[in-house]
Amino acid sequence: MILCLVDGDPVSLEALTFARGLGEVEALVFEETDVDGYTTRARRVVHPRLGDYAPAAWAQTVIELEPEVVVAPGTDRGQEVLAHVAARLGVALAANVVAVAADGDALQITRQRWGGSLLEEARLTGTPKLLTVAIHAVEPQPTGVATATEEFAPSLADEHFLVQVSGREQPTAGTVRLDTARVVVGGGRGVGSKEGFELLEELANLLGGAVGGSRVVTNLGWRPHSDQVGQTGARIAPDLYVACGISGAIQHIVGCKGAKRILVINKDEHAPIVARADWAVIGDLHEIVPAIVAELRKNGR
Amino acid sequence: MCVKRVPETGARITLTADAQAIDTSLLGFTISPHEECAVEEALRIVAEHGGSTTVLTLGPPGAAEQLQNAMAMGVQNAVLLETDGSDWNAEATAAALAEAIRAQPEPFDVLLFGNEAADTGDYQVGVRVAHELGLPCVTGIKGIAIEDGKLTARREAGGGWEIFELPLPAVVTVKEGINLPRYASLPGRLRAKKTPIARIEPQPRASALETIRLVVPPEQETHVKILGGGADAAPRVVEVLRDLGLVTS
Ligand SMILES: Cc1cc2nc3c(=O)[nH]c(=O)nc-3n(C[C@H](O)[C@H](O)[C@H](O)COP(=O)(O)OP(=O)(O)OC[C@H]3O[C@@H](n4cnc5c(N)ncnc54)[C@H](O)[C@@H]3O)c2cc1C
Ligand SMILES: Nc1ncnc2c1ncn2[C@@H]1O[C@H](COP(=O)(O)O)[C@@H](O)[C@H]1O
Numbered sequence: 001m002i003l004c005l006v007d008g009d010p011v012s013l014e015a016l017t018f019a020r021g022l023g024e025v026e027a028l029v030f031e032e033t034d035v036d037g038y039t040t041r042a043r044r045v046v047h048p049r050l051g052d053y054a055p056a057a058w059a060q061t062v063i064e065l066e067p068e069v070v071v072a073p074g075t076d077r078g079q080e081v082l083a084h085v086a087a088r089l090g091v092a093l094a095a096n097v098v099a100v101a102a103d104g105d106a107l108q109i110t111r112q113r114w115g116g117s118l119l120e121e122a123r124l125t126g127t128p129k130l131l132t133v134a135i136h137a138v139e140p141q142p143t144g145v146a147t148a149t150e151e152f153a154p155s156l157a158d159e160h161f162l163v164q165v166s167g168r169e170q171p172t173a174g175t176v177r178l179d180t181a182r183v184v185v186g187g188g189r190g191v192g193s194k195e196g197f198e199l200l201e202e203l204a205n206l207l208g209g210a211v212g213g214s215r216v217v218t219n220l221g222w223r224p225h226s227d228q229v230g231q232t233g234a235r236i237a238p239d240l241y242v243a244c245g246i247s248g249a250i251q252h253i254v255g256c257k258g259a260k261r262i263l264v265i266n267k268d269e270h271a272p273i274v275a276r277a278d279w280a281v282i283g284d285l286h287e288i289v290p291a292i293v294a295e296l297r298k299n300g301r
Numbered sequence: 302m303c304v305k306r307v308p309e310t311g312a313r314i315t316l317t318a319d320a321q322a323i324d325t326s327l328l329g330f331t332i333s334p335h336e337e338c339a340v341e342e343a344l345r346i347v348a349e350h351g352g353s354t355t356v357l358t359l360g361p362p363g364a365a366e367q368l369q370n371a372m373a374m375g376v377q378n379a380v381l382l383e384t385d386g387s388d389w390n391a392e393a394t395a396a397a398l399a400e401a402i403r404a405q406p407e408p409f410d411v412l413l414f415g416n417e418a419a420d421t422g423d424y425q426v427g428v429r430v431a432h433e434l435g436l437p438c439v440t441g442i443k444g445i446a447i448e449d450g451k452l453t454a455r456r457e458a459g460g461g462w463e464i465f466e467l468p469l470p471a472v473v474t475v476k477e478g479i480n481l482p483r484y485a486s487l488p489g490r491l492r493a494k495k496t497p498i499a500r501i502e503p504q505p506r507a508s509a510l511e512t513i514r515l516v517v518p519p520e521q522e523t524h525v526k527i528l529g530g531g532a533d534a535a536p537r538v539v540e541v542l543r544d545l546g547l548v549t550s
Contacts, residue, residue, distance in 0.1 A: 008459070009459075052463075053463065055439070055440075076440065076441035076456060076457075076458070079417075079424040079425070079440065079441075080424075080428065080439075080440045080441065082425075083424060083425040083427075083428035083429065083440070084428055084432070086425060086428075086429070087395075087425070087428050087429045087431070087432035087433075088432065090392070091509060092390075092391075092392065092508050092509040092510035093391070093423070093424075093425050093510075094510055095417075095422060095423055095424045095425065096422060096424075110516075112422060113420060113421055113422055113515070114310065114314065114419065114420060114422065115419075115422060116518070117310070117314055117518075118314050118323075118515055118516070118517060118518070119515070119516040119517075119518050120512055120514075120515055120516070121512075121513045121514050121515075121516060122510055122511055122512050122513055123510075123511045123513060124509060124510050124511075125509045125511075126509035132424070162437045162467075162468070163437050163438065163439055163465055163467055164465070165463045165464065165465060166464055166465060166466050167463075167464040168458075168461060168462065168463050168464065169461045169462040169464070170461045171459065171460030171461040175460065177459075177460040179460075182547075183547060207542065207547050207548075208547075215334075215477075218478070219481070221481070224478075225443070225477060225478025226457060226478065228477075228478070231419075232333070232334045232335060232476070232477040233477075233478075239545060239547070240542075240545055240547060250310075250313070250314075257521070261545065262523075263538070263541065264525075269527075274525055275520075275522050275523070275525065276521065276522070276523055277523060277525045278523055278524075278525065278526065279525065279526050279527075279528050279538075279541055280525050280526070280527050280528065281527075281528050281529055281530070281531075281534040281538060282527060282529075282530050282531075283529075283530050283531040283532070283534075284531070287531055287532045288531060288532055288534065288535065288538075290532075291532035291533075291534075291535035292535045292538050292539065294535070295535040295536055295538070295539045296539055296542075296548065299539060299548065
């Protein structure tokens with residue numbers, strides 16, 4: 001059985017799409033995500049104590065089903081649950097896989113290292129084979145075939161609930177989430193100051209988007225770390241990424257390469273990010289961004 | 302806490318001729334940003350609650366440099382699990398670290414890891430060590446508070462936060478953003494140079510995940526269209542935004 005872990009995060013559908021490349025997949029659904037059309041079979045996990053996420057309990061549920069292959073999204077939870085499964089069963093775990101092919105009993109895999117700046121080709125053997133799928137490595141694609149869903153009640157004990165979510169803080173109402181925004185306006189060292197980001201906020205607001213930044217701006221305290229895009233920050237996939245005063249170091253690029261289009265504003269036409277862009281304006285962002293904002297307002301927005 | 306020596310890669314990564322490793326002949330070495338935060342968090346916990354800190358690393362003799370850097374920040378004790386410099390897999394690394402931690406003379410309350418190492422990005426050594434030691438564990442943490450023998454950990458989720466409570470001792474893997482690491486002071490650096498490092502010789506073991514080769518992904522250069530050289534470009538930018546359906550009027 002090829003099992004694919006599904007939680008409330010929409011990137012679960014990317015993992016399901018990826019897993020189908022290995023054969024018939026069963027979705028193991030822990031939280032509400034509509035998987036209909038993405039897989040032929042799904043098991044919805046029901047348990048009185050699974051009101052909220054508990055990593056060891058999710059891992060135990062996977063183990064109880066004795067799968068041959070387990071695929072999970074490369075999210076905090078996907079990585080965590082499969083690491084528990086791997087540790088419990090003493091098997092290998094391949095994290096952030098971007099391509100896979102069967103090779104007899106083994107799997108030939110390609111996975112990300114260095115946050116995606118480097119790829120590793122490897123051979124995965126043993127049972128079960130565990131892999132997480134790099135975020136935004138594939139686009140979710142339904143097959144159109146209806147999904148047959150049944151419930152599954154795992155046998156869980158106290159030991160599986162030693163660590164469980166005990167509280168939540170909801171995001172501030174009205175904020176656009178960086179990881180799901182249609183437009184992200186990103187700022188780097190070139191923005192110059194904390195106050196400089198007010199300009200970018202204004203542009204983002206006009207476009208219904210979110211503000212992001214490079215590691216330099218989070219390290220300088222101009223933005224909170226939750227705004228950071230890159231290897232040690234968020235992986236974004238907006239329709240448009242507007243990169244202002246960002247040079248485009250590889251560690252930043254790996255976080256924004258999921259963007260469909262990139263518009264760069266930079267005073268250096270040789271900045272590496274320009275070579276990755278669809279459009280660029282070469283010049284001082286402190287003149288260009290206000291001009292764009294003014295032009296948008298002139299047009300009635 | 303556990304930290305890993307990794308090359309300080311620049312704009313472009315170059316591989317060795319056999320494509321088995323990064324060519325480090327021109328590179329310095331560092332630890333991942335997550336691990337710098339793990340070191341800082343350990344120092345903050347001890348400043349608030351008392352106690353002492355120990356840093357461990359598994360790596361070549363040169364990894365003593367990363368232990369010294371942690372000691373220069375204020376960590377008291379250091380343990381080097383010395384290898385011949387070959388790449389160790391996650392299973393073997395975790396087993397060796399767990400054994401070394403078990404052998405420490407003093408009991409510990411909190412074991413900190415980075416969420417993932419900068420190089421391999423395996424996302425698992427912390428969890429594996431927790432299992433070897435039979436301890437509760439949580440990953441990807443960006444906030445820690447300790448009170449009454451209990452650790453409260455915060456993780457970003459869905460734009461908000463989810464909160465976990467763990468009994469001590471516990472294993473926590475942290476992410477950059479949990480704090481801003483301090484710089485080492487000059488007296489700290491001098492003290493670190495003189496502090497002895499405990500050395501252990503760990504035993505490697507094979508993994509069911511076998512590296513064949515490393516590949517530098519091809520650069521995805523685009524055909525960039527230059528829209529202009531300053532504020533005059535604004536109307537053309539707005540045209541692009543309109544074509545993308547981002548401007549309604
Ligand atoms: C292990 C590791 C992980 C990392 N993770 C991340 C990560 O997650 N995210 C990340 O971003 N980085 C990360 N980095 C850091 C990364 O290597 C770069 O240092 C960083 O991305 C550079 O940020 P920057 O582009 O803002 O600054 P710089 O590289 O200094 O670039 C500033 C740019 O602004 C332009 N500029 C200056 N003034 C103006 C102006 N007035 N108008 C227009 N343009 C202007 C300049 O031409 C330049 O291109 C990581 C590094 C390591 C080693
Ligand atoms: N060789 C090592 N020595 C010490 N700690 C390590 C080593 N490898 C990994 N770790 C720790 O485990 C974390 C996760 O690593 P990984 O599972 O390889 O991504 C790292 O951030 C380190 O804290």
